[in-house]
Amino acid sequence: MKVAILGTGYVGLSTGVALAEIGHHVCCIDVDEKKIARLKQGKSPIYEPGLEELLVKNLAAGRLRFTTSHREGISGAEIVILAVGTPQSNDGAADLTYLEQAARDVAVHLQQDTIVVIKSTVPVGTNDKMKQLIEAYCSEDVSIQIVSNPEFLRQGSAMKDTLEADRIIIGCDDRKAGDKVRELYRPLNVPVVMTSLRSAEMIKYASNAFLAMKISFINGMANVCEAVGADILDVAKGMGMDKRIGNSFLQAGIGYGGSCFPKDVQALYHTTKQHNVDFGLLGETMELNEQQRVLLVKKAFERFNGKIAGKKIAMLGLAFKPETDDMREAPSIPISLELTRQGADVIAYDPVATSNAQKILGNRIAYAKTIQEAVAGADAVLIVTEWDEIKQLEPSKLVEDMNEAIIFDGRNCLNEEKIRSCSKIEYYPVGRPAIIKYAGK
């Protein structure tokens, strides 16, 4: 099929590459000229494992094109997919400005009957509104069918998640249009749920809110475990073996971040308020997460008896999670702001997110090129993102050049046995008993 995609972010680009990989002819459109120039050369503007290889392969095969021209990109497309951003607006609702603009961009260039698929995460009722908007701006006598097809990929495994999704949700009022979108994805051999537009829109929010709630729940449990002397790893293992609970998303840590969970829970909460539905659990989920994001600062404050000013703190990891360079809503941001507000000197290391972090944190903190450079002379290490190279660190080596051998592990990712074999260390995980082999200076 001939497909056009508006937006070459994490979702639009992964979808475009995946659809080309399964044999469709895809044109990806973006208003960002720099991005498109890079993509035309086969270079991915985002860090996503496996994406660039498939990008190069499908460009060479002639199944994938990139343009900044909506007219050129949409021309002849049977299906147009909207995958532009829907960030959070000031009142917590989803900001639909980009989507509305994208819908107008499509409308004015449509020259044939077309199925418009909305892949962006949007509040219930948005697909209906976009249909009206496109019809209002359509210059030609063409018919539009709208299909809601929310995306569930995770950054860091976007290609794999797109090609091997758990399910594909297709929401439509027009069955023929829905069937055509089902046909688009058929080569992926993924289970499909066909539903109404509104249910499809809601499935996305319900899924993200549930996962965020699961994270906040286990983090809340971790805090209780710490208070009563239980170990959250054992508690989560025991809980997760119950098939009704499942063991994923039960890793206690310093909260969720990224471009989806925070804004999606907030947007759903906003919807509940608009409709006078009492759903306090969503508010609690967000509140717990806010507290958890600065848990390591609280722990450091207590350990240093409130005297953080002048301490050199090494922060390992900046990205909101491993395998991505995305800094949106990363816990490293509030941690950096709070530590520096209290007068600490923060030096951070991340294998890929440093330049994105610099755009947000500027020179408020320093940036190291290696882990060794970050930890040299540090009074404490904060583990913020569980990159493989951080997980595999030898704790005895890590603390060698530190001023004080104090580690706050926000992801419970260092090897416990290796920690125990250190002769001098203070190790503070989340929701687990601390290991203290040395009382510091």
Ligand SMILES: NC(=O)c1ccc[n+]([C@@H]2O[C@H](COP(=O)([O-])OP(=O)(O)OC[C@H]3O[C@@H](n4cnc5c(N)ncnc54)[C@H](O)[C@@H]3O)[C@@H](O)[C@H]2O)c1
């Ligand atoms: N990132 C994720 O992990 C993820 C997962 C599932 C769903 N989603 C949802 O998918 C949507 C897109 O997310 P993303 O992370 O890919 O966004 P993004 O911000 O990475 O990319 C959006 C892209 O759209 C482009 N754009 C904006 N207006 C345009 C227009 N009129 N025409 C063409 N291009 C335009 C921007 O330049 C940008 O490159 C959001 O609604 C998000 O909530 C994201």
